[in-house]
Amino acid sequence: MTAWHVVLLASIVCFGLKALGYLVPARLMERPTPARMVDLLTVALLAALISLQTFARGQELVLDARLPAVLVAAALFALRVPFIVVVIAAALVAAGIRALT
Incomplete structure (x- = not known):
């Protein structure tokens, strides 16, 4: 394979999983418990993706x-700063640190 x-x-x-959904x-899905679980699962998956992209390079x-x-x-x-300001500030911080090292 x-x-x-x-x-x-x-x-x-x-x-197939999407179609089953x-x-x-x-x-x-309108009941409180499943709705809360779906909301928390979304946050957990997003946090996992952010942490992998932030702290991992390959397997290290x-x-x-x-x-x-x-x-x-x-x-x-x-x-609650506007999104574009957040992106620019984070990029400037990363660029500044990379320039110093």
Whole structure:
């Protein structure tokens, strides 16, 4: 089995799971517990993606200029600063640290 076979198989599985999601009755998702679980799962997946992109390079843990940039972005989000300002500030922090090292 080649890498392309794995990609095609994973795509088919993902499409199938998405199609199965449409078969879940709406009244089930409107209950408080499942709705809360779906909301928390979304946040957990996003946090996992951010942490992998921030702290990993391949299979190793890396702490570089991305960490302070994400911390600055998180602080600015907590202060409800506009998104474009957050992106620019985080990019400037990362660029500044990379220029110093």
